[in-house]
Amino acid sequence: GAVVSQHPSWVICKSGTSVKIECRSLDFQATTMFWYRQFPKQSLMLMATSNEGSKATYEQGVEKDKFLINHASLTLSTLTVTSAHPEDSSFYICSASPDPLSSYEQYFGPGTRLTVT
Amino acid sequence: GESVGLHLPTLSVQEGDNSIINCAYSNSASDYFIWYKQESGKGPQFIIDIRSNMDKRQGQRVTVLLNKTVKHLSLQIAATQPGDSAVYFCAENGDYKLSFGAGTTVTVRA
Numbered sequence: 001g002a003v004v005s006q007h008p009s010w011v012i013c014k015s016g017t018s019v020k021i022e023c024r025s026l027d028f029q030a031t032t033m034f035w036y037r038q039f040p041k042q043s044l045m046l047m048a049t050s051n052e053g054s055k056a057t058y059e060q061g062v063e064k065d066k067f068l069i070n071h072a073s074l075t076l077s078t079l080t081v082t083s084a085h086p087e088d089s090s091f092y093i094c095s096a097s098p099d100p101l102s103s104y105e106q107y108f109g110p111g112t113r114l115t116v117t
Numbered sequence: 118g119e120s121v122g123l124h125l126p127t128l129s130v131q132e133g134d135n136s137i138i139n140c141a142y143s144n145s146a147s148d149y150f151i152w153y154k155q156e157s158g159k160g161p162q163f164i165i166d167i168r169s170n171m172d173k174r175q176g177q178r179v180t181v182l183l184n185k186t187v188k189h190l191s192l193q194i195a196a197t198q199p200g201d202s203a204v205y206f207c208a209e210n211g212d213y214k215l216s217f218g219a220g221t222t223v224t225v226r227a
Contacts, residue, residue, distance in 0.1 A: 004160075043220050044161065104149055106215065108153075110159055
C-alpha cells in the first residue's frame with residue numbers, strides 16, 4: 001500500500017514552454033501533498049505544500065506564479081512549470097500524506113526528470 | 118530557516134562490514150526524524166524513523182540513534198550489502214514539513 005506515482009517520469013521541453021507534472025496517490029487519499037526539487041548531487045528542497053481544495057503554501061524563494069500547484073482532488077496534485085528555462089531543469093519529486101496537516105507520514109513518488117533546452 | 122546537515126558526503130565500505138552514517142540537525146524543536154535511501158533516478162525510500170522521546174530504534178539490519186543533547190542522528194547498517202549502495206538522507210520534521218540533510222553517498226566494495 002501507500003503508493004505514489006508521478007507522470008511523466010521524464011520530460012524534455014523547449015525554453016519558454018510550460019510543463020505539467022502529475023502526482024497521484026494510488027491507494028489512499030492524500031489531503032496534503034508536497035513538492036520537492038532536487039538538483040544533481042544535492043538534497044531535496046521543499047518547494048510547496050498543497051492541501052486539497054485550498055491554495056498551496058510556497059517556501060521562501062519559490063515563485064508561485066512560475067510553479068503553479070493545483071490539488072483538485074484527494075488523489076491528484078499537479079505542478080506546472082510555466083515559461084520554463086534551462087535553470088528549471090531538475091528532478092521534481094512529490095510526496096503525499098494521508099494525515100491532514102501532517103508531514104510525519106509522507107510517501108514519495110518516483111520523481112520526474114525535467115530537462116529544458 | 119534551520120536545516121539538517123550531514124558530516125560526510127561519501128562513505129566507502131567493504132561488503133559485509135557495518136556502516137555508520139552521521140547527521141547533525143539544528144532545529145531543537147524537531148520531534149521526528151527519518152532516514153531515507155535514494156537510488157539514482159528514483160524517489161526517496163523510507164528506511165527507519167525515530168521520535169524525539171526515544172534514543173534508539175532498531176529495524177531489520179538498521180539502527181537509528183538519536184542524541185538530542187548534541188543534536189546528532191546516526192544510521193547503522195549491519196552487514197552492508199551491494200544493494201545498500203545509494204545516497205542516504207536524514208530528515209527532520211518541524212513546522213509541519215520535512216527538512217533534508219545534504220546526503221551521504223554510500224559505496225559498497227565487493
